[in-house]
Amino acid sequence: MNIWNKAFATTALAIVMAGPALAQEATAPSSDISGTISVWTWPNNDRTLAALMPTFNEAYPNITVNVQGFPTANDAYLNNLQRAMLSNSGPDVAMIEIGMMALLRDRPHWADLREAPFNASEMMDEFAPFTVQNVTLDDGKIVALPKHTGxxxxxxxxxxxxxxxxxxxxxxxxxxxxxxxxxxxxxxxxxxxxxxxxxxxxxxxxxxxxAQEGVSLFDAEGNLQFDHPxxxxxxxxxxxxxxxxxxxxxxxxxxxxxxxxxxxxxxxxxxxxxxxxxxxxxxxxxxxxxxxxxxxxxxxxxxxxxSGGDYIGILESSENKEAAWAFIQWLVTNDESLKQQFQNDDLYPAYSPAGEAEWLNFEDPxxxxxxxxxxxxxxxxxxxPFTLNPLDNVAMTAMRTAIDNVARGVSTVDEAIEAAKAEVQARM
CATH class of the missing domain: 3.40.190.10 (Periplasmic binding protein-like II)
Incomplete structure (x- = not known):
């Protein structure tokens, strides 16, 4: 989930989920939709999603969801997803970690969620605005639904x-x-x-x-920000x-x-x-x-x-887009889905109506x-909001080296900045 480090943290948690479904805020697809869909993600989202299936199937008894997890969002998972996209052999549904969003969102392999049968434009104002910005391309195409933030x-x-x-x-x-x-x-x-x-x-x-100054690793024109004050x-x-x-x-x-x-x-x-x-x-x-x-x-x-965020979209190659849409919309808007994800994994919903829920506002022992x-x-x-760039991961690696060298007294601040700039520019 996270441009900074959340993807590495997710393997640490074990998930146990249960509970009845509650009415969801958004208009739901028909419960009669049927089919089998595959979902790709990374740990421990794979366990999170699998544990939600009994509750999901109370709402959609005729949809079977097969969840597969690959290690780390920006490593094996990313590599497998990119290869699958190139061969049009990927899953029906795939998650996108915020740090990988700029690298993946412009690929033509995502179904446009503006279009029927999704019509996602009608619900996007119900999500945190910066998450909507992250999934919406310049031409208005919506490549995914926001899932969680940080x-x-x-x-x-x-x-x-x-x-x-x-x-x-x-x-x-x-x-x-x-x-x-x-x-x-x-x-x-x-x-x-x-x-x-x-x-x-x-x-x-x-x-x-x-982040507090609104400065990302790259600006909107793609210029590296390591010279920013x-x-x-x-x-x-x-x-x-x-x-x-x-x-x-x-x-x-x-x-x-x-x-x-x-x-x-x-x-x-x-x-x-x-x-x-x-x-x-x-x-x-x-x-x-x-x-x-x-x-x-x-x-x-x-x-x-x-400090984090993940999204979930449907691949254009999916042969059961209606079932895929029923699943992802339920996952990110259904009250019981979001409640279980929060109670078992402290995942903060991108879906704004959930902000008033009792399960999110309580005296935590x-x-x-x-x-x-x-x-x-x-x-x-x-x-x-962050300005996302396809080279964010490269810049992040260089930035971490600079930080470590300054903290350990290996480099002065000036030396660390120049070395970080050179490292990124060599990859641009």
């Missing part, structure tokens, strides 16, 4: 904050950590040298700061944090990094709401009540950023009774 925040350990004399209430923490200067100043209090750090990696800072400023903040001992030595998504959460070695983490699913079910399973969520530190008063949607809902409403 509104970001600052997850933090209440007990560690209390230990060092910092406030623990989310409102007070949000006020104290209002910007990135405050994050450095106050965050230093959480450090125990070589034993406890504030964040896992500098990318968390860079990703949030760039906010990229330099964010790398300077990484250096400040590293010099203060705030950044862990663990590479993100490694077993050592994952274990640092369980060991209480990381006091905060800056990712999308989906990261809560990893804390609850994989990284910090015995820390219920110790975590909370605050608004992320901000730039120029903007504290919102997106894992967060000490906090309703964390009070943090995430305003973020989703206020964030600045």
């Amino acid at each position: 509104p970001g925040g600052m997850f933090y350990r209440r007990d560690i904050f209390e230990e060092v004399g910092l406030p623990t209430d989310p409102t007070e923490v949000s006020a104290l950590f209002s910007d990135w200067d405050a994050f450095i100043t106050e965050g230093q209090k959480l450090v125990i040298p070589n034993e406890r750090w504030v964040i896992g990696n500098g990318e968390e800072i860079v990703r949030a700061m760039m 906010v990229f330099r400023a964010s790398l300077e903040k990484v250096k400040e944090a590293a010099d203060a001992g705030m950044i862990s030595p663990f590479a993100a998504w490694t077993p050592e990094w994952q274990g640092a959460f369980q060991r209480g070695q990381l006091a905060t983490v800056l990712y999308g709401n989906w990261f809560g699913g990893l804390l609850k079910r994989a990284y910090a399973t015995d820390q219920s009540g110790q975590w909370a969520v605050a608004t992320a530190p901000g730039v120029s008063g903007n504290r919102s950023f997106n 894992y967060y000490g009774g906090q309703n964390v949607n009070e943090i995430f809902a305003p973020v989703q409403a206020e964030l600045v």
Whole structure:
């Protein structure tokens, strides 16, 4: 799900889902539609979708859905999907991770969901606007439906904050950590040298700061943004944090990094709401009540950023487009579908009517009774959309190298920027 890292995180969760279907908000295709369709995705969306099938078949008893997962959204899955597209031998339905959207959306192999029998134009205003922008081509073609997003925040350990004399209430923490200067100043209090750090990696800072300024890896004309002042400023903040001992030595998504959460070695983490699913079910399973969520530190008063997202479309080669449409529309708009996906995987719906649902707005015991949607809902409403580019993955790799080199003292900020630019330009 995520241009930054969500695709690597999904393998960590196990899914168990059940419950009756509820009426969906959008107009549903006929329940008499029948047929068999294939769906391609990546872990653990494959388990998520498979677990939803009993509920789906209550609404559509005559549709059989065969789900197949391939490892990681931007690796084996992407390669298999691209090969299948070229040979017109792909599935009926395929998911698209946000980081791969620009690479895949212009392919002619997607069915145009504007057209009958889909008529998706009638429902697109019910999704978060930036997700609609991501799936709509310049000529108006709609290549997929938005599935989930990743509104970001600052997850933090209440007990560690209390230990060092910092406030623990989310409102007070949000006020104290209002910007990135405050994050450095106050965050230093959480450090125990070589034993406890504030964040896992500098990318968390860079990703949030760039998004808050509305700066993507490339601009709308395809120009690389590594010379933008906010990229330099964010790398300077990484250096400040590293010099203060705030950044862990663990590479993100490694077993050592994952274990640092369980060991209480990381006091905060800056990712999308989906990261809560990893804390609850994989990284910090015995820390219920110790975590909370605050608004992320901000730039120029903007504290919102997106950290993830996935979409689902129908291939033109599908021989059962009506069944495929019934499935994807149900998946992304049906209340029970979205409820189960959220309750079992902390997947935040792109479908706006779900924002008022009780299952999304409740006092979560894992967060000490906090309703964390009070943090995430305003973020989703206020964030600045990414400008997506087919070379995002190349630029992201170069950016991560630059961040790591600055954090480890291998390069100055200027050296890191020039090296990152050269790496991307060599691939353009």
